[in-house]
Amino acid sequence: KWLMYSETKKATFCFLCMLFAKKSSTTPSLANPKKGFCDWKHLNPRIPDHENSPEHHKFEMCLKKGGAKCAIDDELQTSISSEKENWRSILKIVVDVVLFWGSTDVIGHPKSRIFLNLLELISNYNSQLASHIASHKKGSTTYFSPTVPNEFINLLGSTVRCEILSTIKQAKYFSMLFDCTPGVAHKEQMCQIIRYVRIAYNDCSVEESFIDFINTSEKxxxxLAAEIEKKLCNDSLNIADCHGQGYDNGANMACKYCGVQARLAQVNELARFVPCTAHSLNLVGVHAASVSVDMVSFF
Known part of the structure; x- marks a missing residue:
């Protein structure tokens, strides 16, 4: 596997020694790309001797370990590793700034400059960041553009969401809560919350986790039931494992004939509907007040 023959040189070569050995005057002919070994009369003792030599065994181990510390592209790999570490340091600082910024300012606000100001402040105490800021040119990669914070937030949010969904799948059974409300852009959004039992280190706790906002135009x-089923499918959650559903008392959600709860109950009869307690209490107050002339006239 390590012995090669060259038709051009009419000689044999040791592939491992040519790959890893440092060239010098004492380099054996088997490892010398200009010479090679062609002393055919002494081929028998020389090949076994070379195969059993300490140097050859050393290079065999290098090959098995992926050429660590003695590969022909060792300098290139070192340079690549250094570049990776440099970018990791820069990105770690950027992420830390994004996390800090997310709690003190409005992401994406056109007049907000706290993101770049913080990076500039940190560069006074971090030589890597200072060098990166000083050396960047127009059109080069900097990770300082206005879209970067939102990209990092989306990546972090996706990671957290995947972790929560993984925990829910381990728990297997869950109940779901959905509620619709218009956002600041006056677009209808449906909020998805999953309730489940988390078991960790012999300790059980009921967890309620926000999963996502779903843009919807359905009324x-x-x-809405189709939207919910689609979202559960996208999250790889089996609706057959759903043992509860909770919504407000709106007719499109709570109607026992054509509401969301009724349609999902047709898919899974174990998904029992529990109306929102706060909404129910509000309705009780409204109806109780409606029987009083003084209350009606007051409002």
């Missing part, structure tokens, strides 16, 4: 029970 009917059938349309």
């Amino acid at each position: 009917t029970g059938s349309g």
Whole structure:
């Protein structure tokens, strides 16, 4: 496997020694790309002797370990590793700034400059960041553009969401809560919350985790039910494992004939519907007040 023959040189070569050995005047002919070994009369003792030599065994180990510390591209790999570490340091600082910024300012605000100001401040105490800021040119990669914070936030959010969904899948059974409300952009958004039992280190706790906002234009029970089923499918959650559903008391959600709860109960009869307690209490107050003339006239 290590012995090669060259038709051009009419000689044999040791592939491992040519790859890893440092060239010098004492380099054996088997490892010399200009010479090679062609003393055919003494081929028998020389080949076994070379194969059993300490140097040859050393290079065999290098090959098995991926050429660590003695590969022909060792300098290139060192340079690549150094570049990786440099970028990791820069990105770690950027992420830390994004996390700090996310709690003190409005992401994406056109007048906000706290992101770049913080990076500039940190560069006074971090030589890597200072060098990166000083050496960057227009059109080069800097990770300082206005879109970077939101990209990092989306990546971090996706990682957290995947971790939560993984925990839910381990718990297997869950209940779900959905509620619709218009956002600041006046677009209808459906909030998804999953409730499940988390078991860790012999300790059980009921967890309630926010999963996502779902943009929807649906208003009917059938349309919203289809949206919910699609979202559960995208999250790889089996609706057959759902043992509870909770919504407000709106007709499109709570109607026992054509509401969301009724349509999902047709898919999984174990998904029992529990109306929102706060919404129910609010309705009780409204109806109780409606029987009083003084209360109605007051409002």
